[in-house]
Amino acid sequence: MAVQLYKLPISAPPKPINPISRPIKMLTTNTISVTSQASSTEKVLSKRKLPILLFDIMDTIVRDPFYHDVPEFFSDDSGDGFLVSSLMPFKELMECKHPTAWIEFEKGLIDERELAKIFFKDCRPLDLEGLKNCMKRGYSYMGGVEALLKDLKENNYEMHAFTNYPDWPAVRSSIFSNANAHLCSCSDIAVKQECKRKPDADAYLEVLRRLEVDPGNCIFIDDRMTNVEAAQNVGILGIQFKDAASLRRELSNMGVETCSKNEDALNTS
CATH class of the missing domain: 3.40.50.1000 (HAD superfamily/HAD-like)
Structure with a gap:
């Protein structure tokens, strides 16, 4: 409210x-x-x-795991997905993700379920629980x-x-x-x-x-x-x-x- x-x-x-x-x-x-x-x-x-x-x-x-750990979570060889290559993971992650979804989530305009739906531009599935666990381990x-x-x-x-x-x-x-x-x-x-x-x-x-x-x-x-x-x-x-x-x-x-x-x-x- x-x-x-x-x-x-x-x-x-x-x-x-x-x-x-x-x-x-x-x-x-x-x-x-x-x-x-x-x-x-x-x-x-x-x-x-x-x-x-x-x-x-x-x-x-x-430390912010988004820059240090999340790209690896999405890399080919991480065992968690196939979303970006292992050559330039962070750059490719930025190119794949929705440009405003995270900001909207920060502001409270969308909840985590909606974030999971639109995290990527092409609406590919997101392992939300895996992402949360990755971030918690990185703090x-x-x-x-x-x-x-x-x-x-x-x-x-x-x-x-x-x-x-x-x-x-x-x-x-x-x-x-x-x-x-x-x-x-x-x-x-x-x-x-x-x-x-x-x-x-x-x-x-x-x-x-x-x-x-x-x-x-x-x-x-x-x-x-x-x-x-x-x-x-x-x-x-x-x-x-x-x-x-x-x-x-x-x-x-x-x-x-x-x-x-x-x-x-x-x-x-």
């Missing part, structure tokens, strides 16, 4: 922000003013540590990311998933089974209800409205620069994910505490 969208009022798109040159002033006990179209009054949220961190999931927190943390998430959680940062990944319970449970130990409730569910996806500006504004936070008090991390730039265009600070070590450095340069408390104690002893 779709919910009514209230956009944050903005007079003009803010200029993109260089995250390294704009350190964030950390607020731990001060209050946050939240603007709402429905009301001009300020809502006060106390003791909310800033910034709030918004994480993409695929190839940012976990694993990107190197060093789990340790970073643990340190951020230990330092009491509020972290949310902001991903285009579809509401696919059988597969999502594999992705978030461990990540949920570090991330808060996934904000992308709210966006799915509105059929929005990155890099649409409305997707970012909907997440800000749901979290009741100003854009300048958020940092968004994504491996795709297009999505990072879209976040910056609505005033959210952005970092392109390359690897966990560089992300830790960039967050630290922006004033985020990325060291574990035990490590801090050893450095000060």
Whole structure:
């Protein structure tokens, strides 16, 4: 069931922000003013540590099996089908698949049964259960990311998933089974209800409205620069994910505490 969208009022798109040159002033006990179209009054949220961190999931927190494992699943010698050759599996998979079916699935416009029917342009059969099992086996943390998430959680940062990944319970449970130990409730569910996806500006504004936070008090991390730039265009600070070590450095340069408390104690002893 779709919910009514209230956009944050903005007079003009803010200029993109260089995250390294704009350190964030950390607020731990001060209050946050939240603007709402429905009301001009300020809502006060106390003791909310800033910034709030918004994480993409695929190839940012976990490796994306679609690029690494799914082409092999469909290759001649995989034992699962005959859909593409073993020479250029990913390229041929892209040529065979329906151009918009997956996007429609991400937005919740079609369910998995309809996806299976139209996944390929020529409507050839799809082993849906085999595909789901292939993807579930392929999820694993990107190197060093789990340790970073643990340190951020230990330092009491509020972290949310902001991903285009579809509401696919059988597969999502594999992705978030461990990540949920570090991330808060996934904000992308709210966006799915509105059929929005990155890099649409409305997707970012909907997440800000749901979290009741100003854009300048958020940092968004994504491996795709297009999505990072879209976040910056609505005033959210952005970092392109390359690897966990560089992300830790960039967050630290922006004033985020990325060291574990035990490590801090050893450095000060």
